[in-house]
Amino acid sequence: MYRYDEFDHQFVRARTAQFRSQVDRRLNGTITEDQFKPLRLMNGLYLQLHAYMLRVAVPYGTLSSKQMRQLGMIADKYDRGYGHFTTRQNIQFNWPELTDVADILDDLADVEMHAIQTSGNCIRNVTSDPWSGSTADEIEDPRPTCEILRQWSSLHPEFTFLPRKFKIAVNGATEDRAAIRAHDIGLQIVKNDDGEIGYHVLVGGGLGRTPIMAQSLNEFVSKAELLPYLEACMRVYNRYGRRDNKYKARIKILVQEEGIDKFRSEVEKEYANLTPADIAVDQEEIARITAYFSPPEYEDLSDVDTDYQRALEKDAAFKSWNDNNVATHKVAGYAIANISLKPIDGAPGDITGEQMRAVADMADVFSFGEIRATHEQNLVLANVKKSDLFALYLRLKDAKLADDNIGLISDIICCPGMDYCALATARSIPIAQQIYERFADPVRQKAIGEMKIKISGCINACGHHHVGHIGILGLEKSGVENYQVKLGGDATETAAVGAVTGKGFGAEELIDAIERMVDFYLTQKQGEERFLDTYRRIGMDPFKEVLYGAA
Amino acid sequence: MSTLKHKGKGPQALTAHGLRAGPVVYLTKDYVWSTFYADALITEDKAIIEKMGDAGDRDDEANLIVGPYFIDVDPETGLPARYREKFRMNGPSFDPGVPTHIDHNKHTGAVIIGGDK
Ligand code: HEM
Numbered sequence: 001m002y003r004y005d006e007f008d009h010q011f012v013r014a015r016t017a018q019f020r021s022q023v024d025r026r027l028n029g030t031i032t033e034d035q036f037k038p039l040r041l042m043n044g045l046y047l048q049l050h051a052y053m054l055r056v057a058v059p060y061g062t063l064s065s066k067q068m069r070q071l072g073m074i075a076d077k078y079d080r081g082y083g084h085f086t087t088r089q090n091i092q093f094n095w096p097e098l099t100d101v102a103d104i105l106d107d108l109a110d111v112e113m114h115a116i117q118t119s120g121n122c123i124r125n126v127t128s129d130p131w132s133g134s135t136a137d138e139i140e141d142p143r144p145t146c147e148i149l150r151q152w153s154s155l156h157p158e159f160t161f162l163p164r165k166f167k168i169a170v171n172g173a174t175e176d177r178a179a180i181r182a183h184d185i186g187l188q189i190v191k192n193d194d195g196e197i198g199y200h201v202l203v204g205g206g207l208g209r210t211p212i213m214a215q216s217l218n219e220f221v222s223k224a225e226l227l228p229y230l231e232a233c234m235r236v237y238n239r240y241g242r243r244d245n246k247y248k249a250r251i252k253i254l255v256q257e258e259g260i261d262k263f264r265s266e267v268e269k270e271y272a273n274l275t276p277a278d279i280a281v282d283q284e285e286i287a288r289i290t291a292y293f294s295p296p297e298y299e300d301l302s303d304v305d306t307d308y309q310r311a312l313e314k315d316a317a318f319k320s321w322n323d324n325n326v327a328t329h330k331v332a333g334y335a336i337a338n339i340s341l342k343p344i345d346g347a348p349g350d351i352t353g354e355q356m357r358a359v360a361d362m363a364d365v366f367s368f369g370e371i372r373a374t375h376e377q378n379l380v381l382a383n384v385k386k387s388d389l390f391a392l393y394l395r396l397k398d399a400k401l402a403d404d405n406i407g408l409i410s411d412i413i414c415c416p417g418m419d420y421c422a423l424a425t426a427r428s429i430p431i432a433q434q435i436y437e438r439f440a441d442p443v444r445q446k447a448i449g450e451m452k453i454k455i456s457g458c459i460n461a462c463g464h465h466h467v468g469h470i471g472i473l474g475l476e477k478s479g480v481e482n483y484q485v486k487l488g489g490d491a492t493e494t495a496a497v498g499a500v501t502g503k504g505f506g507a508e509e510l511i512d513a514i515e516r517m518v519d520f521y522l523t524q525k526q527g528e529e530r531f532l533d534t535y536r537r538i539g540m541d542p543f544k545e546v547l548y549g550a551a
Numbered sequence: 552m553s554t555l556k557h558k559g560k561g562p563q564a565l566t567a568h569g570l571r572a573g574p575v576v577y578l579t580k581d582y583v584w585s586t587f588y589a590d591a592l593i594t595e596d597k598a599i600i601e602k603m604g605d606a607g608d609r610d611d612e613a614n615l616i617v618g619p620y621f622i623d624v625d626p627e628t629g630l631p632a633r634y635r636e637k638f639r640m641n642g643p644s645f646d647p648g649v650p651t652h653i654d655h656n657k658h659t660g661a662v663i664i665g666g667d668k
C-alpha cells in the first residue's frame with residue numbers, strides 16, 4: 001500500500017502542530033467557538049449529541065495492520081474502547097476529549113493517518129471497491145487511481161471552498177461495489193475498443209434530501225487526461241454551483257438544473273482552456289504510485305485444498321461462514337474473506353480496540369498485513385490462502401467477529417442516528433438491532449438471500465436508505481420517532497433510487513411491517529430471485545397492500 | 552442582557568457541552584454545570600431565566616462550556632420535552648463502550664464544571 005513520502009510526513013506533522021496551537025488558543029480563550037469551529041472541522045472534529053467526535057480518513061478504505069493496531073490503541077487510550085466504521089470507509093471515534101485530540105492526531109501521524117478533509121466543503125476521502133486488486137472481475141486495480149486522486153485533491157488550493165462537500169468513488173470491477181452512481185463523481189475503469197484502459201466518468205449522483213443517480217458525462221477519458229478532465233469538472237462546479245442554498249449546493253443540483261449536456265459542454269470549454277500538461281501526473285509518477293499497489297507475493301497454489309475441503313465438510317458453522325463471507329479471488333488457492341461488523345448484539349460498524357488488534361494480527365498472519373474497510377461497514381482481508389481460512393475463522397470466532405451474514409438481511413448499513421448524531425431526527429441503531437433479532441434464524445436469513453437494508457436517522461441519508469432494497473428513514477412526527485420505508489433502491493451498476501411506500505411507521509409497527517414484506521416476497525419469489533428482483537418484477541402495489549391493506 | 556433567548560414554552564433548563572471533555576451538562580441552581588440532569592435548574596420565572604442566560608454567556612466566554620441553549624421541560628414529568636433532549640440526557644440507547652456519563656452519575660455523582668471545582 002501507499003507509504004507517505006517526506007513531504008506527506010512533514011505536512012501532516014505541521015498540520016497537527018498547528019491544530020494543537022489552535023486548541024490551546026481555544027482553551028485559553030484567545031479564539032471563540034465561532035472562530036474555532038471551522039478549524040476543528042477541517043481536522044475532522046465535530047461536536048455531536050453527547051460528546052466530541054473525531055472522524056479519521058481511511059484512504060479508499062485501505063489500512064495496514066500497524067494502522068489498525070494504532071486505531072485500537074487510540075480507542076482504548078483516548079476513547080471508550082471502540083470505534084465506528086462509516087459508510088465512507090472512514091472510522092469515527094465517538095468520545096474523544098478536546099484536550100486529547102492533538103495527541104490523537106500525533107499518534108495517527110505516526111502511522112501515516114490524519115483527519116484532514118473529513119469535513120467541510122472540500123473533496124472528501126476517495127472511496128473504492130474493498131476487493132480491489134483481489135477480485136476476479138476486475139478490469140484494473142482502482143487503488144493507484146484513488147491514490148493519484150488523493151494526492152491531487154488533498155489541499156488543492158482551488159477546491160478547499162467548494163459550494164458544498166464533494167465525494168468521488170472509483171470502481172475497477174465489472175460489479176460496482178463502490179456505489180459510484182451515488183457519488184458527486186463516479187469513475188468506472190473501462191477498456192475501450194483499442195484495448196486502452198481509461199475511465200467512464202459519471203457525474204451528479206448523491207443521496208441526501210434530493211437523491212439522484214449519477215449520469216454519464218464522458219464514456220472514455222484516458223489515463224493521461226483524467227486529472228485535467230476532473231479539474232475542468234471541478235472548476236465548472238466551483239464557478240456555477242449554487243452557494244445561496246446549502247441544500248441546492250451539491251453538483252447533482254447543478255447538473256439537474258442545467259442538464260447534463262450543458263454541463264458537459266461547459267466542462268469541455270473549460271478543458272479546452274486549460275493546459276493539461278500542467279495538471280496531469282507524468283508517467284513516471286503514475287508508475288511510482290502504481291508500484292505501491294503491486295500484487296503481494298502470492299504463492300503458486302492449487303485451487304483445491306484438501307484440508308480446507310475437509311474442514312468445510314466437518315464444521316457446519318465454518319461452512320456457513322465460508323458460504324456467506326468468502327468471495328472468489330483472482331489467484332488460484334486464495335480467497336477474499338469478508339469480516340462482518342454486524343453482530344446481533346452490536347451496532348453496525350462498531351469494533352472494539354481489542355477486536356482491532358485481533359484483526360491486525362489476523363491480517364499479519366493471513367493477508368499480507370493489510371485490511372480493507374467497506375462502505376457497507378464491514379472489513380475485508382483480501383488475500384487469504386484457502387488453506388488458512390479455517391484457522392482465520394477460528395480466530396474470528398475467538399474475537400467475536402465470525403458472524404456469517406455478509407449480504408444478508410442482518411448485514412444492515414446504519415448511520416449513528418439519534419444515538420450519537422446531532423442532526424438526527426430519530427434513532428437508527430435500535431431499528432437495525434430489532435431487525436436482526438426478528439430475522440436472527442440463519443436458515444430464514446439464507447432463504448431470504450441477498451438483502452440490503454439501509455437505515456438513516458435523518459434526511460441527510462448517511463445510512464444510504466435511498467439505495468437500500470429496503471430503505472428506512474427515521475423522522476420525528478409529533479414528538480415521536482416515525483419511520484418512512486422505501487423499496488427498490490440499488491447502489492450497484494443497476495443503481496436506482498427507492499420509492500416511498502406510503503405513510504411511515506412507528507418504531508413498534510416498523511419491524512412487523514418489514515417482516516410482512518419479506519414474508520410476502522418469499523411467497524412471490526421465482527427461482528433465484530432476490531427481494532429486489534421480485535420487487536422489480538411485480539412492482540410496488542402488492543407490497544403496499546401487504547403494508548397497508550387493500551386500498 | 553443575555554444573548555441566549557429561549558423560544559420555547561413552559562419551564563426551561565439550560566444545557567451545553569463541557570468545553571474540554573465535551574459532555575452534556577446542565578446549569579444547576581448553584582449556577583455551575585452538572586453532567587446529571589437531576590441537578591438541572593428548571594424554572595418558568597422570567598427573571599431567573601434571564602440570570603441563567605447570563606450564566607450561559609459568562610461560562611461560554613470563560614471557556615468552561617460550549618454552545619449553551621435553553622430546552623423545554625415537560626411540567627408533568629420534569630424531564631426534557633423533546634426526545635432529542637431525552638437522548639442527550641440518557642446517553643446512547645446502545646453503547647458498547649466503557650461506562651457512560653450516566654452510569655458515572657449513578658455511581659460517583661455528577662462531574663461539576665464551574666464554580667470552585
Ligand atoms: C463516559 C463515562 C464516564 C466519564 C466521562 C467519567 C468521567 C470521570 C471523571 C472526569 C472523573 C474525575 C472526577 C473528578 O475529577 O472529580 C471520574 C472519576 C471516577 N469515576 Fe468516572 N466517568 C465515567 C463513567 C464512570 C462509571 C460508569 C463509573 C463506575 C461504575 C465511574 C467511576 C468513577 C470513580 C470511582 C471515580 C473516582 C476515581 C477517583 O477519584 O480516583 N466512572 N470519572
Ligand code: SF4
Nearest residue numbers: 415421424457458462
Ligand atoms: S443520516 Fe442524519 S442522523 Fe444519520 S449520521 Fe447522517 S446526519 Fe446523522
